[in-house]
Amino acid sequence: MADQPHTYIPEIDPPGQDPALDRLLADVRACRLCEEHLPLGPRPVxxxxxxxxxxxxxxxxxxxxxxxGLPWNDASGDRLRDWLQMTDAEFYDPARLAIMPMGFCYPGRFARGGDLPPRPECAPTWHDALLRHLPHVRLTLLIGQYAQARYLGARRCRSMTETVRQFETFLQDGFLPMPHPSWRNTAWIRKNPWFERELLPVLRQRVRDALLR
Incomplete structure (x- = not known):
């Protein structure tokens, strides 16, 4: 899997946005709340x-x-688009997919390798306000343990693996928990063949259904 940024660069702010959402997105992208903790500086995505x-x-x-400044513009994004069976143009069409991470900026790395967790300030500060501007969302993909912790709360299982395996339980509320598509999870995917056999077909169908309504 090539680990190179994409050459496909869509507009950051597509035309025809709701003015209130435009203002809110501008505020998010101007956020400097945790600037002192960010090794590369703030660049909310x-x-x-x-x-x-x-x-x-x-x-x-x-x-x-x-x-x-383009979300999922890396090898993990390549795998995610493969899971979704979406082209770059489809994936980056904000009329189809809204993309809102748990942490909006790059948080840095552990000394032993691997990225630090999302900064804890982002979701409490911005998520609820952004969600109020997404009234048509029918399916929310919760990718990784941090998103699952915030949006599933006590309903989560004891492990991320078991939470993802029980995905049908959460679909009735419009949530679909998934592992992160990072190369670091390649061994997990191989160890859990049910993910590609059982969850991916449901993911693709649910996304298609949501887009067609």
């Missing part, structure tokens, strides 16, 4: 339109996303 029927809530941008 978020993308959405009022009409979006599908919402993707991931973790936090990596370094390649920080460089381009």
């Amino acid at each position: 978020v993308r959405m339109a009022v009409s979006a029927p599908v919402l993707v809530i991931g973790q936090a941008p990596g370094t390649k996303v920080h460089q381009t």
Whole structure:
């Protein structure tokens, strides 16, 4: 899987947005709340339109996303689009998918490797306000343990694996928990073949259904 940023660069702010959402997105992108903790400085990454029927809530941008300002513009995004069976143009159409991470900026790395968790300030500060501008969302993809912790709360199972395996339980409320598509989870995917056999077909069908309504 090539680990290169995409050459496909859509408009950051597509035309025809709701003015209130435009102002809110501008406020999010100007946020400097946790600037002192960010090794590469702030560059909040978020993308959405009022009409979006599908919402993707991931973790936090990596370094390649920080460089381009385009969410999921890396190898993890390649895998996610493969899971969704979406082209770049479809994925980056905010009228189809809203993209709102748990942390809007690159948080840095652990000394032993791997990215730090999303900054804890982002979701409490911005998520509820942004969600009020997404009245048409029918399906929310909760990618990784941090999104699942916030949006499933005590309903989560004891492990991320078991939470994802019980995905049908959460679909009735419009949530679909998923593992992160990082290369670090390749071994997990191989160890849990039910994910590709059982969850991915449901994911693709639910996304198609949401987009067609």
